Amino acid sequence: MKNSFKYILMGIALTGATLVSCDDLLETKNFSDMSPSNFFKTEGDMAAAVTGIYLPCTTNWGYSDGGTGKWYNALFNADINAYYPAGMVTTDAVRHYSSNIFDEFTVGPATGGALTNTYNVIRFVARATDVINQIGKSSGATEDIRNRFIAETKTLRAFYMYTLLDWYGPVNVKLNPETLMDNSIQPRPSVAEYVANIEKDLEEAIATTSFPDKYNGDELNWGRMSKAIAYGIRMKLHMHQKEWAKAKEDASKLMTMGFSILNNYEDVFNTSRTSEHIWSIPSNLASDNYYITEVLPSDFKRGYSHKGDSYIRGNESGHFSGWQVFCMRWEFYDTFADNDIRKKTILCEYDTNDDVHKDRNSGMVGAIPLKYTDTQFANYGIQKEHPAIRYAEVLLSYAEAENELNGPTQSAINAVKQITDRAGVTIPASAIAGKDAFRTYLLAERGRELYCEGQRRQDLIRHGVYISLAKARGNNAKDYQVLFPIPQNVVTEAGGIIDQNEGYTK
Template identity: 25%
Template structure:
């Protein structure tokens, strides 16, 4: 990681008393730091806070799991399985023993345990009170966010509001999903009053006030949709999204910004490759670092390694494991600059010593590769491992906030001028146009009915946010998951791909639509085997 790296690295040297692993030990380990002997200074609190953030960079969260393993196989993308000989989440071949299922669960509870320990000792050191409250706010928010990842993926889960004091007390029943959501909302609302503003923090690694507001809008939209269907939450989502916009702390990166040589949309992701923060555009990022000058703290994710396939050293290795659908390609209108960035119009000739671009044939749409994050923009000074990069993952972007505002406004008040302006700003930027000025080319058709505007939002979220770990949960909360995946499977089978490829690519879709159990992940084996008070999710 970058700004948090030194703290996370130091945590390893201190001995991980912050871990949530429940192991039965017959003696105290010599390198174990007792909580009562820690949290004695502001520096100690910052070390501990870095430990709370650290699971975000896990292989099972934003290094890979949430956006690749569990994010592939939607109407945006699929995994080009070359055989039917192995199982993996990206084509719905998994059960409760899968390491990514267990890893997501374990890493979230690790973050929750660390947050609880920090909050329980937050008042211990003498320090500036404003800084103390900011640390408390970030820990509160992160505890809530880890619970959000759990409840949105697993449904009812144990609500953990205090640190573990007895490792033998492992029989913890699941809390109903609605209660988990209500508690995490309470935590986030409190955190919003404590954390610092984005412009004061100066980077997207730490949670800011507008980060909390934007994620609160997301949480409320999830609660308004399936399975809770609490439509009163649309109004709260609208208020939180408006707060982000009205803060004046964020804006869409535009093509005429000083020094911008690429399209504004592509520059967002080039910045990730080049280790640059843009807090106006990106509110919150999972932070990684592969900078040669800071190699002692190297921590890489896989962003960029599953995009444009290439084996050349100068471009950085990538496997092309995320392929596009015909639907996503056709969603983009003529002149929309996002299409040929998100979906690469070329391949690399991998037999060359120096990579050579080969244009994709016009009739080859399905099976084109995702190109959002491109390794050839990484500076040569960066460490280029085969399956690791320092590219940050954008957990929350300002464009997402605008689209959430438009969605919530449409559900509460219909397709008003407020809803149109929010979605049109995103669309104008996609066409490389000034975001504040009317555009006949980019602006959505006026006078749409509420249902048609709703569909416009669904499509616009795919155009803008594809491959960013949001599509599957969007489809689930909209109640369209099964129908959309069925249509995508039919699209694949009627494409011009070979019969063999089609039968492989459609495998995950046919599995996902075969049972409603795939709307939730199974409670992992590591929990079922230890926790006798928890029940497995239906169908698993």
């Protein structure tokens, strides 16, 4: 590929997807006007089609979906109407600055916003099915190239299916190319059937010899799916399903693929394509990352990461302000030890544009989870990539799976120690006293290491404390709210064929 993947991706995002022509989330009539005879004639044709499947994977605002004629937030956009921020504010780590239905567990089938934006990736599962089928029928490139594109698309399809499983449980995705233009609506599959289909995609992708292990050394293709990403997605799936032996196996494989922990925590978010990055969402001048603006207060001038510290982040001219959407809960901030180096990426005090000093006792609703420190916030967007899967998560997942299988073994402790050593903290003796103690410690350590990266909701659900922690914060959360509701228009249009998630029915 001669052109940078991330710029090609942005070009497609600006023009919108044009692979389908239906008007709603269920209809698939006239799904595709492409065929081997009129489109997939060259490697470039295939590359364009595959790159179009990445449309929801951007840090920019979102995309215009030519299939529905509507606009959707991208999965990794930092707006509260996107997948990962909406999920974050339901947790003990992050809160919305003001009233928010996700924060308060009052999301319903008609909510819209992040609920609909996230569900829309079901259409990209169907598009991926079409592209896989079309490439398989084409002779427009070598077999190795065709197989590479198919493996890439299967990995991406698996990720979208995992995302849907995370929020809604199994949904009626279209995986059979023969039925893509069939508008009959199928019921939702069982969890076992759905998970098996994700595993099948990833297993076949990993087995493809022409599928690259990783793209860390390839700036032009950085952000594309790879074998390492396929292992990472499968690891996350197995963690989600509590299949500990399988999760440990995938984590162990990734631990042999040349990844490692960086010496400096801040470098993980300020530097691209390092040994710690497995999959990052590209950002550039054409496709900004607006995370910083979402977390900065509206009157922000400069901030401090430690009380009385001279460690300053900000725009000294005072012309920049944030949108003040979400922040870190003080209770979660207090779980970091005073000497934890990761606290340097979190602001606990700041000066306003009028040089009024604010802290938790004088107007700060929560700490500012800065994460990206190599910027003076001169613009609303920054050119920093969002880490979707990184090696620290692999080590923590390995330790958790190993603990569930065998207790706090030395190999599990050593995996976590790579992370705590960098943070400048030690694993307390009480944390390794037994399986239960280590499990509790690992949940807390995952929160500190992976804060605001979109993992926390999944972690709390897996550990069985998601709802109880919400109740402790004063929310009237119900047990069934470990899943979000299927958008009401989907259930209505299905005419009773698609079941609504438990608890959300009228």
